[in-house]
Amino acid sequence: MIVEKDNRLFIGGVAASELAKMHGTPVYAYDEETIRMKVRALLDGIAYQPLRIFYAAKANTNISILEIIRDEGKGRAGLDAVSPGEIEIALNAGFRQDEIIFTSTSVTDEEMKFAIGKGVLVNCDSLSQLERYGRMSPGAKVCFRVNPDVGAGHHGHVITGGPESKFGIWAADVGSAFGIVEKYGLKVVGIHEHIGSGILETEKFLTAMNVLLSIIEKNRDRLESLEFVDFGGGIGVPYRPDQKAIDFREFGAAVSRLFADFCSSFGRTLSLVIEPGRFLVAESGVLLCTVNTIKSTPSHKFVGVNTGFNHLIRPMAYGSYHPIVLVNNCGSGRKEKVAVCGDICESGDVFTRNEAGIADRELPEIREGDVLAIMIAGAYGFSMSSNYNTRPRPAEVLVSGNSVKVIRKPEEMSHVIYGMSAGDKNKP
Ligand code: LLP
16 A cells, blocks of 8 residues: 555555665656555456456556556456557566457557467457458457547546547447448457546446447347457546545446346346556556755746656646655645646646646645655556656666565666667677
């Protein structure tokens, strides 16, 4: 667990300040137990059987984290890969080929060939892809993604249902999809949707489930080989203090009831699949950084740290809120309003912001040299990091109880500069 104890922040059994001392900053630190707990919460929270999850690896692709999810899933956790790279990571993490689904967009023939070669199920995102896949692999198993014209999510950038979204086959075109399926003798084993990310109100999720299920019902004669329905990911976690986690028991019960009723009227027991990303990993991770500069303008007191949107882009990209904790004084004493900013050369590089701009945060008094934890950074943190400003990516460490393991070394500067290690650079 990540907890405050005696006014100090702990990742598992290790003080965050110790982690910073041992591994330097910036560093991403993850708590193994939190990930395991979230996998169990999901699998236990949805009573319907058979239930499978495909972890949306894009949230955090560190191979050690994939291994934890696979292990805790005990045969029920597969992986949703969006690129050949993610297929490769999944196989290396020990997922079997039949536990991986390839759900990409604007897909090339080469990428499909790669997935087919690895024996991974292809989830087609467009009529174009379905046609090309059919041509390439007549008679093969296939899944296709439907855009149900229902979208949800924490920001416009991550809403993936509706006419503004590039994803899936538009619901009204599903008939054409079946035309292609029949032309190439494809076997539709799965139907998929994903309406968006960061959903804390589950009503839209259930509405979209209903839309997809009625499409399946309408096409039941063409779905003899259907094995599963995949309703995508998107379950949110609370970031802001005023946000509430979804009532997972209620949600799990509603999803189970809806799907069980559908299967009994459909006359077959299908597998229920969901694709959680953020839900499993967001709360397991923090980005630790060190304050190096404090300065003021008439509008703000800026607290400058040694990381930036090159390492955690969510505040900059979506105006997302991440709690920030002073690791050695989580809450006591005098507080003041500050803007915590990064070391990237853009004014938008402020961690305490919303979509409109800088939003000061009330924090205990901070001094240069203090270590801060940017919280709930386990999802879409490292996986969206970059080398902007020619800065290397940080290390990632995994805390398991009292022990700490480096699960990714800090990126070597020579990789950033030359795209290879210093040793290789000197080889002919
Ligand atoms: N399935 C599909 C097909 C997806 O495209 C995604 C996320 C997921 C599952 C998992 O969604 P989740 O459960 O994590 O919400 N970078 C953004 C989020 C982008 C999500 C993209 N697709 C952020 O930091 O909020």
